[in-house]
Amino acid sequence: MSNEVVLSVKNLSVVFHTPDGDVAAVSDVSFDLRSGETLGIVGESGSGKSVTASSIMRLNNSVTASTSGSILISGVDVLTADEIEVRRVRGSEVAMIFQDPLSALNPYYTVGKQIAEAYLVHHPHVSKSEARAVTLEMLKKVGIPNPEKRIDEFPHQFSGGMRQRIVIAIALINNPKVLIADEPTTALDVTVQAQILDLMKELQAEFNMAIVLITHDLGVIAEAAKDVLVMYGGRVVERSTVEALFSEPTHPYAWGLLGAVNSLSSSGRGALATIAGSPPSLIALPSGCSFNPRCAYASDVCRTEVPLLRSIGLQGSVTACHLPDVEILSIGHGVASR
Amino acid sequence: MFLFIVRRIFFAMVLLLAVSFFTYMLFAMLPSDPAALTCGKNCKPDVIAANRIRLGYDKSLLEQYWLFLKGIFAGRDYGTGAAAFSCGAPSLGYSFGQHECVTTLIAQTFPVTAYLSIGAFMLWMLIGISTGAIAALNKGKWQDRAASIFTSIGVSLPTFYIGLLVLFSVVIWLRILPFPSYESPFDDFPVFLRTMILPWLVLAVLSAASYTRLTRNGMLEAMNEDFVRLGVAKGLTRRIILRRYVMRQALVPIVTIAGLDFAGLLGGAIITESVFSLPGMGKMSIRAVVESDLPVLVGTTMVAAVFIVIANVLVDIAYGYLDPRVRVK
Known part of the structure; x- marks a missing residue:
């Protein structure tokens, strides 16, 4: 082929x-x-x-x-x-x-x-x-x-x-x-x-x-x-293979999405997991990373600078997040195994 | 489909019967004595009495209605002996105001109304649909605004105002055309055209306004449909998309309303005919109202009703043809 x-x-x-x-x-x-x-x-x-x-x-x-x-x-x-x-x-x-x-x-x-x-x-x-x-x-x-x-x-x-x-x-x-x-x-x-x-x-x-x-x-x-683009507020925030997205998600927004899916598949009758807040207005996008108002890991740099896409991990993923690689990978693995 | 048509025609018949009954009763119950209207002011009582019997106004209302109905199918004889006369089928009664069978009167006046209606209808569909399409294709630009001004004028100004204005400016002030005097197109075609051109235009321009709006809105609505986007995604040219996708959808309500409007016009364009002194059914109806010539009023009302009912049936059939979703299997 x-x-x-x-x-x-x-x-x-x-x-x-x-x-x-x-x-x-x-x-x-x-x-x-x-x-x-x-x-x-x-x-x-x-x-x-x-x-x-x-x-x-x-x-x-x-x-x-x-x-x-x-x-x-x-x-x-x-x-x-x-x-x-x-x-x-x-x-x-x-x-x-x-x-x-x-x-x-x-x-x-x-x-x-x-x-x-x-x-x-x-x-x-x-x-x-x-x-x-x-x-x-x-x-x-x-x-x-x-x-x-x-x-x-x-x-x-x-x-x-x-x-x-x-x-x-x-x-x-x-x-x-x-x-x-x-x-x-x-x-x-x-x-x-x-x-x-x-x-x-x-x-x-x-x-x-x-x-x-x-x-x-x-x-x-x-x-x-086979491959996935995760989009948020008009931008690509993560690009990875499907396997990587589900085993090692690298963006807080992707963590939220996966968390919502996992709460559906896990047994038990607790509340559905959701991503707090609502999608941003595209007329007035938040400054910096547009996901920052809904992000549990947001710091000052997230509110001022738009994160650039960078390679991360060993599965060829690309993410747009200011968090350090080590932190992203450990939280990502945690979300995926939940 | 065949059954559907048969059923629609049957109901149309029933409807017409009801219309004839109520029209006849309504006019017959007016407080004027039809027999007294048969001759002038200084009429002798015995003449009135004789006319009452001759025209059948001595009988009960229901009996009169029955004679009227029977006359439509079998014709009708009035009086006996030397003064007797008859109106052949389909007889709609006898006008004592004009001393003539109503059917004959309608046969004389209807062609004028038909020429007026057909000419105006073709013009107004042409004007209405093309201005509406131009407005839709240039949404928000000056063409659209001009069309919307045209629509407002057409919808809000009454026919008699525009009619008289046009008559005054073109005939009396500018003297481009002579004063209208109707001639049959078979007798004198140039005079016929000269007479009809103004009423055609006035009626067409005023009626076109609502078609402009209908076409514009229908096309704009269709352009937002998903299937139009799919048409673009197929790689079709703009012309094909406009014709097969946009216009096709916008046309459905236009055909429906056009059928009914045209039928209404065939019943007599009363104001236009009066303003331009065209000897059509509308003008005859006005005269009948003024003279309380009840048989003529009943007759013209029946003719108008027949056209509207026929148009309804035709529109229903056309609708099934135009929109496959309502087609009856």
Whole structure:
């Protein structure tokens, strides 16, 4: 399996201009993604994970948002390319799965038309009947039973899980190099969630594509991702492999997340562990490390200086925390073994 | 689908029957004596009495209504002997004010109303949808603000005011057009056009206002839908997204309301016809009101009701066609 870098995000920053002031939704996010690999991005609502995702396809409104940095996909910088080039990349090189499959499909056209439409726009010389054959093939691949009949049905005739399969079919019809899955299982039942994740893994192996998996659910990350970005207040606060995140978390925010998960899995009927406080307002981020008001380990330096990402431990993790390495590693191991 | 249509048509019939009953009763219960209105002020009592019998106003109200209903399907004969006459089916009664069968009167005036309605309707859909689309595509810019001023004017100014203003400025002051005098398009097409252009424009511009707003809001709402984002993510061009995703959704309520508005117009654009002295059904209704010509009023009300009921059925069917989610299997 080749391991070429298919997606390279460098110093991505997104600022939304709102009537209440500028919102720094994403600050200085960088990562590389190789084909066949899955990168998970976790964080609370407002941590910047979805904005990062939509930036990759340049779906942010160019009037209300200013974006800087670079996003390279097969040699094209999505942020500076002209509209025609971006349109060529969208759907064929990068595709996207949305959170809510109930609203992601156009209710006025049959699912077959919507899948074929995605194929035809990047294959303009293909006839409609050929596109239909490709669509039928894709419907079979994503596990829609009785596809010959269902290809001519409308989205409202499908269940939520089936609709997410249709959305996946639309995303994969052009064999993209990168698939962005923005909370792909959040709106689904737990049993259906597992099926969709399995389907994504299966198709990833078949097409050798890279997946950016955005979620707030650590269970989904553990299930599907290889590497993880933990985001907080629009910044990456930790980057590590999934194994390292669960065995040796290196950021106080990650400790909080894991603590909340562990309190669910441990027996007993005590109160759920939570992270004290609430996510920061992106209009007025706390100075220094934006997690400092909620951090039990915060000191004066945390309130004045933004911590830079640095390598830590032996598992290749990167963290943005002012605490000394030794202290981080010992607390991290403690959290993981709890 | 077929059953659905049959059921809708059946209910439409029942509804029309109810409308006819209440309209007839309401007008018949007015405190004016229809027989006394059949001849002038210095009418002799025996003429009134004779007319009362001839026109059937001596019978009970229910019996009168029954004769009216029967007349619609079988035609109706009035009087006996030398003074007898009849109104063929579908008879909606006899106008004692104009000494003519109501059906004949409607047949004479309806084409004028239809020409006015069809022309104005096409113009206003064109103006309304295009200004609404321009406003939505330029949200917050000067085009949007201009459209919103246009909407406020169109919604708040009454037809008779704008109509008279236009009539005064174009015909009397600027003398661009001669004073309107209606001619059938088959007799004198240029005169017909010259007469209709102002009422078409006035009616269209005023009615377009609400369609501008409907289109603008519908499109802006659709643009925020997830499925439009997915359309962008597919790599579709802006034009295709606007047509298949945005307009497709915005069109559903527009079609619904347009059908009902058009039907309402076919029942007679009373004010527009009066201002521009067009001999249509609306103008005839006004005259019938002034003269207490009850049969004409009942007749025009019935025609208007038929159009509105038909439009409702058509809109329901169209709605199922436009939105697959409400399509009946």
